Amino acid sequence: MKHLKRRALIAMGVAALLCAPASAQDSGMATFRVLKPELALTAAQAAMAKCRENGFQVAVSIADRFGVLQVTLRDQFAGPHTPDTAYRKAWTAVSFRTETGELAKLTETGEAWGIRNVPGALPLGGGVRILAGEGDMLGAIGVSGAPSGRDDETCAKAGIEAISEQIEF
Numbered sequence: 001m002k003h004l005k006r007r008a009l010i011a012m013g014v015a016a017l018l019c020a021p022a023s024a025q026d027s028g029m030a031t032f033r034v035l036k037p038e039l040a041l042t043a044a045q046a047a048m049a050k051c052r053e054n055g056f057q058v059a060v061s062i063a064d065r066f067g068v069l070q071v072t073l074r075d076q077f078a079g080p081h082t083p084d085t086a087y088r089k090a091w092t093a094v095s096f097r098t099e100t101g102e103l104a105k106l107t108e109t110g111e112a113w114g115i116r117n118v119p120g121a122l123p124l125g126g127g128v129r130i131l132a133g134e135g136d137m138l139g140a141i142g143v144s145g146a147p148s149g150r151d152d153e154t155c156a157k158a159g160i161e162a163i164s165e166q167i168e169f
Helices: 002-019 037-053 082-096 100-108 113-117 149-167
Strands: 059-064 069-074 127-132 136-144
Touching: 037 059, 037 069, 037 136, 037 149, 059 082, 059 149, 069 082, 082 100, 082 127, 082 136, 100 113, 100 127, 100 149, 127 149, 136 149
Parallel strands: none
Antiparallel strands: 059 069, 059 136, 127 136
């Protein structure tokens, strides 16, 4: 009999734990922020404008925090390879959570050579993460077609600067 009472108490304790309301952290759900398409388009247009101002014909892509394409713009004289290259730079920055110019340096020195073997990855300058507030990654912008990765990156940063007030929270 004592044994049955003990089991009943244990069962009631377990039931109470299972029925207790979960805290927000224990809910099994995650919340995140992504750019609205209009804001992604604004960033892409600003990046392209900066490149045009410098005499470069480029393509610009914005990928969301999951690497999914949101926007691609290609200037009229940008090479046919530039839209894909811009997207791959944005995807790479999101995927590795690092600017692609930094990844290029790491792969050249052999420190992270394996990145070059990841399908779709493109560790060349011009992919920059879009960070908000306290470092939340909203996505990334990739630019392709300027004379160098550094020039591509300058244009990408101009795109982010154009939306910086809207993404600070």
